[in-house]
Amino acid sequence: SSSSTPIRATLFPGDGIGPEISESVKQIFQAAEVPIEWEEHYVGTEIDPRTQSFLTWESLESVRRNRVGLKGPMATPIGKGHRSLNLTLRKELSLYANVRPCYSLPGYKTRYDNVNLITIRENTEGEYSGLEHQVVRGVVESLKIITRHASLRVAEYAFHYAKVHGRERVSAIHKANIMQKTDGLFLKCCREVAEKYPEIKYEEVVIDNCCMMLVKNPALFDVLVMPNLYGDIISDLCAGLIGGLGLTPSCNIGEGGIALAEAVHGSAPDIAGKNLANPTALLLSGVTMLRHLDFHDKADRIQNAILNTIAEGKYRTADLGGSSKTTEFTAAIIDHL
Numbered sequence: 001s002s003s004s005t006p007i008r009a010t011l012f013p014g015d016g017i018g019p020e021i022s023e024s025v026k027q028i029f030q031a032a033e034v035p036i037e038w039e040e041h042y043v044g045t046e047i048d049p050r051t052q053s054f055l056t057w058e059s060l061e062s063v064r065r066n067r068v069g070l071k072g073p074m075a076t077p078i079g080k081g082h083r084s085l086n087l088t089l090r091k092e093l094s095l096y097a098n099v100r101p102c103y104s105l106p107g108y109k110t111r112y113d114n115v116n117l118i119t120i121r122e123n124t125e126g127e128y129s130g131l132e133h134q135v136v137r138g139v140v141e142s143l144k145i146i147t148r149h150a151s152l153r154v155a156e157y158a159f160h161y162a163k164v165h166g167r168e169r170v171s172a173i174h175k176a177n178i179m180q181k182t183d184g185l186f187l188k189c190c191r192e193v194a195e196k197y198p199e200i201k202y203e204e205v206v207i208d209n210c211c212m213m214l215v216k217n218p219a220l221f222d223v224l225v226m227p228n229l230y231g232d233i234i235s236d237l238c239a240g241l242i243g244g245l246g247l248t249p250s251c252n253i254g255e256g257g258i259a260l261a262e263a264v265h266g267s268a269p270d271i272a273g274k275n276l277a278n279p280t281a282l283l284l285s286g287v288t289m290l291r292h293l294d295f296h297d298k299a300d301r302i303q304n305a306i307l308n309t310i311a312e313g314k315y316r317t318a319d320l321g322g323s324s325k326t327t328e329f330t331a332a333i334i335d336h337l
């Protein structure tokens with residue numbers, strides 16, 4: 001798909017540091033001559049009754065039409081009567097899987113230099129179903145919903161991903177010894193899908209043991225698939241293994257082949273507007289978007305420029321121990337293209 005007609009992609013610059021790091025992505029993509037035309041959509045300032053949130057209907061339509069997009073962090077405004085921005089996106093676009101590649105960056109030293117794993121998080125149900133209530137005073141209840149439909153869908157995506165990306169193993173992460181019905185069903189679905197992929201090794205790892213193993217030797221893992229809350233926690237743990245939230249990309253996969261890439265981090269209000277943010281996480285999210293579009297040459301070129309800039313060590317943002325501004329780091333990446 002390397003034709004000369006540009007592909008339209010939706011861009012949500014988002015809040016806080018979002019516009020600064022989005023600007024960096026736009027400049028670097030332009031310098032690398034990526035054939036993408038951005039359709040920019042900002043979060044609205046009032047609730048759109050059609051989405052019951054600050055996200056506009058037009059912005060959701062834009063993603064549905066383009067089927068590909070990049071999203072900066074969104075700060076959910078506090079107050080009643082609207083839905084969380086990220087939850088609205090997940091629900092409205094049926095973003096059922098959150099894929100987070102996590103690998104050691106050559107040239108940026110952490111305790112580990114052999115991390116190369118992918119976490120795949122079920123993104124629509126589990127502990128995030130929002131079904132909580134008070135039974136009587138002093139007793140509350142939260143419902144963890146696991147369905148066969150959503151479990152098969154995310155398991156299928158994990159095995160498909162492993163196959164397409166030449167990965168050898170899928171580990172299902174669970175606590176089925178305690179959560180017998182819910183995690184039990186999740187595992188049952190993973191096993192069913194595993195049978196269709198005999199060339200991929202399948203294993204099941206209890207979440208507490210998984211945490212211990214990840215911290216001791218992350219090289220033990222390849223692709224991990226898990227229910228919503230476990231995925232939330234484990235993927236941040238993995239970000240910590242390679243240097244933190246400023247570095248880790250993700251991509252949300254939705255019904256009908258939608259891919260909405262996003263940085264894992266939030267809007268970083270403490271450093272917003274100060275030209276201090278590290279754009280790497282959003283940039284690498286953009287790179288996963290390019291790979292989704294089969295623009296592998298452009299993806300490699302940009303990824304190498306980012307990694308070489310970080311490895312060279314002359315220009316690094318404060319979160320990586322440097323003193324470069326966002327714009328200086330961006331210019332250095334463009335020089336490395």
Ligand code: NAD
Pocket residue numbers: 017072073074075076086245246262263264265266267268269270271276277278279280281319
């Ligand atoms: P945060 O990720 O915004 O910040 C945590 C810490 O990491 C801060 O010290 C921040 O300065 C630093 N940090 C984050 N990204 C960085 C970057 N690119 N470069 C350098 N430093 C970076 O988490 P938070 O403070 O808990 O949340 C702030 C807001 O973001 C909240 O409104 C929250 O709801 C929202 N949020 C949104 C998303 C999303 O849109 N996907 C994810 C998480 C949090």
